[in-house]
Amino acid sequence: MELLHSGKVREVYADRGDIVLVASDRISIYDVILPTPVPEKGKILTQLSLWWFEQLADLVPNHVISSTDVPAEFAGRAVRCERLDMVMVECIARGYLAGSGLKEYERDGAVSGVALPPGLIEGSDLPEPIFTPTTKVAPGEGHDEFMTYADVESAVGADVAAELRRITLEVYRRGSQIAAGNGIIIADTKIELGFAADGTLKLGDELLTPDSSRFWSADEWKPGGTQRYLDKQFLRDWSGTLTDWDRTDPGPEIPEAVVEATRNRYIEVYERLTGDTWR
Known part of the structure; x- marks a missing residue:
């Protein structure tokens, strides 16, 4: 290969x-x-x-x-x-306020140009899921930045933008329904879409994983603070305790206990969603 x-x-x-x-x-x-x-x-x-x-x-x-x-x-x-011609937009759906979406809301009262009600706090559920795309930046070339829907239309055209939004929100809604039945909240998720040779827009890369989504335990969800994460946000929070790392290369070594706790969260979310025991 x-x-x-x-x-x-x-x-x-x-x-x-x-x-x-x-x-x-x-x-x-x-x-x-x-x-x-x-x-x-x-x-x-x-x-x-x-x-x-x-x-x-x-x-x-x-x-x-x-x-x-x-x-x-x-x-x-x-x-x-299949080989796909990937769309150069990070397609993100949010149903809850957390992470960079929370920071954007606190600054602007909106996320990706989508106005939200006043008074929301960390962990708040939104009135309805929203499409909050970002740019797709190559590794080492900076960080993804929020895009408005108009930005997406300018980048890929009105018809493709509408499909990106529709598919992203439908994936989030269906995924959230399935996850809720297993006691898990999907706070937000990122999906990748690309065009197949016949012009069909298809899902690629990964889908609704602890790397691409925020998963919270539903019975422990409480707006107003940090949730119990079942994803790599746990690792981000650990890194926030470090005083000698500025979030640039090289990254810090992860202590064995933190590695094990991260792995256990990935296994927990897999088992709770699928109903299968991780081998």
């Missing part, structure tokens, strides 16, 4: 006209790859994404060709996929 790209978490290979995505155990925060891997993280992300692609297959097509027709050394963490 030919290595096409090495990202923060995944390697992208070309093989027999297809793409093979291989998820590593690397973990990144604030666009910095940390030097300590999280064991089995790549496999958890891959298997959870495959589960979600199947759950939402009737809603929007995806890029998956096979999860078994991959090199043996990558078994469990690789997916054979």
